[in-house]
Amino acid sequence: MPVPILLVTGFLGAGKTTVVNHLLAHAEGRRIAAVVNDFGAINIDAELIADASDGVVSLANGCICCSLEGDLLRTLSTLLRRDPRPEYIVIETSGVADPADIVRNLMDPVILREAPLETVLCVIDAATPAAALDDALQRSQLRVADIVALSKLDLAGEGAGARMREAIRAQRVLAVVVDARHGEIPSALLFPASDRAPAPREPGPKRPAEERFETLSWTSDHQLSLPRLQQVIGKLAPKLARAKGLFETVEQPGRQMVFQFAGGRATLAPGDAPAPGMPRARIVFIAELGVLAKAELDALMDGCIASP
Ligand SMILES: Nc1nc2c(ncn2[C@@H]2O[C@H](COP(=O)(O)OP(=O)(O)OP(=O)(O)O)[C@@H](O)[C@H]2O)c(=O)[nH]1
Numbered sequence: 522m523p524v525p526i527l528l529v530t531g532f533l534g535a536g537k538t539t540v541v542n543h544l545l546a547h548a549e550g551r552r553i554a555a556v557v558n559d560f561g562a563i564n565i566d567a568e569l570i571a572d573a574s575d576g577v578v579s580l581a582n583g584c585i586c587c588s589l590e591g592d593l594l595r596t597l598s599t600l601l602r603r604d605p606r607p608e609y610i611v612i613e614t615s616g617v618a619d620p621a622d623i624v625r626n627l628m629d630p631v632i633l634r635e636a637p638l639e640t641v642l643c644v645i646d647a648a649t650p651a652a653a654l655d656d657a658l659q660r661s662q663l664r665v666a667d668i669v670a671l672s673k674l675d676l677a678g679e680g681a682g683a684r685m686r687e688a689i690r691a692q693r694v695l696a697v698v699v700d701a702r703h704g705e706i707p708s709a710l711l712f713p714a715s716d717r718a719p720a721p722r723e724p725g726p727k728r729p730a731e732e733r734f735e736t737l738s739w740t741s742d743h744q745l746s747l748p749r750l751q752q753v754i755g756k757l758a759p760k761l762a763r764a765k766g767l768f769e770t771v772e773q774p775g776r777q778m779v780f781q782f783a784g785g786r787a788t789l790a791p792g793d794a795p796a797p798g799m800p801r802a803r804i805v806f807i808a809e810l811g812v813l814a815k816a817e818l819d820a821l822m823d824g825c826i827a828s829p
Contacts, residue, residue: 523718524601524636526610527711528623530662531644532653533616533734533763533807534783536672536704538566540644541613543704544711545570551712554600554607556593560584560615561736561805565765568796569779570613584615586622594629601635609712610636616763617734617807619658620665624724637719640711642668644701646784648676651688658733663692665724668710670701673784734762736807737815739822740800744771746827747789750780753821754787757806760813766804767792771827780804 527544531537538557545553557566558580567579578596583589593612600607614620620641627638643666645654653659663669669689674682682700689698699706747770754764764782769775779792795801806818 522606523634524607524610525639525712525719526597526612526627526636528620528627528638528641529611529613529644530618530620530623530641530666531616531670532646532656532659532662534781535616535644535646536670536701537613537616537644538569539672539704540642540670540701540706541611541704542570543706544611544708547708549708551708552605552608554578554603554610556580556596556600556610556612558585558589558593558613558615558618559805560617560734561807562738563740563803563805565767565803565805566613568767569792584618585612585626586614586618586620590622590626593623593626594632597632597636617658619661621661621724624665624722628721628724633721638722639713639719640667641665642670642706642711643696644670644672645685645689646673647671647682647685648673648678649685649784651681651684654685654688654692660692663689663696665722666693666696668706669693669696669698670706671698672701672704674700674702676784676786732810734807735810735813736805737813737818739766739802739804739806739818741768741802741822741826742800743802743826744769744774745802745825746770747772749827750825751787753825754782756821757813757818758782758785758787760808761806762809763807764804766802767795767799768802768804769795 564579564581585593777792777795
């Protein structure tokens, strides 16, 4: 039996992992394998994906739309040889990925036969201005989508959700647009029960690889001071496109916290127990190329380490 693929795309911090997590947590007995790509050296997303999946495969330190394309195909072949075989495969792309290039790779004749691309889902943050969809990368993410999920409607101002829907419709007349409150999308929509094999897709011409963002990682084996971190994030915020990380604070010892900075908003939430053998604090920062210097970042972040 072919194993349908769901490809999840969307800009940095739009809410892709939240959607994938919700899907895996409500798998209702389906064997779903997840492939997660963070283009930084540390794959925070893989750690944030619920254990509910049939094994999370993490592809880090590159983007599956360009440098890791071979790794993606090898990973899919390995998943398809698993016994028992997964019934579905979800691929979460990094927020900087151009999905057209991934779609092209998935049209590989063997993969297409064994694991056909069924659905492309694009997650869009409803709390960002609709003009964000004019961005070339976001346009290409929207262009290949069959389903568009509007996230963060709870944060969007009045009318913002409606304006975003209109902007989506203007670019993608045929896409199904759904609300995804905290990642909630009915799984029947994402994995429709159909015996028909999905038709091959035409991904369009290959785009020249364009480096626009870079990721900088910071790790430490110490606890962090929350007030100092808040101050530093305030300083860094204008330069950041996205940040996420896991660490322990001196204020709440013994508890791993999940830090998220997306759409200009920073949040901190309790996380799972720390993974063994990992540095106590690991944070990935994503910025437009040349905007954030590693030495500046290290100096600021080192200042967040709680004094003994
Ligand atoms: N309030 C609110 N927050 C949300 C919603 N969906 C996602 N978030 C938050 O937005 C932040 C980013 O969400 P993720 O799911 O990690 O975003 P992502 O698209 O996977 O991020 P990258 O993989 O880094 O591009 C997290 O703090 C989420 O909790 C929503 O519907 N409402």
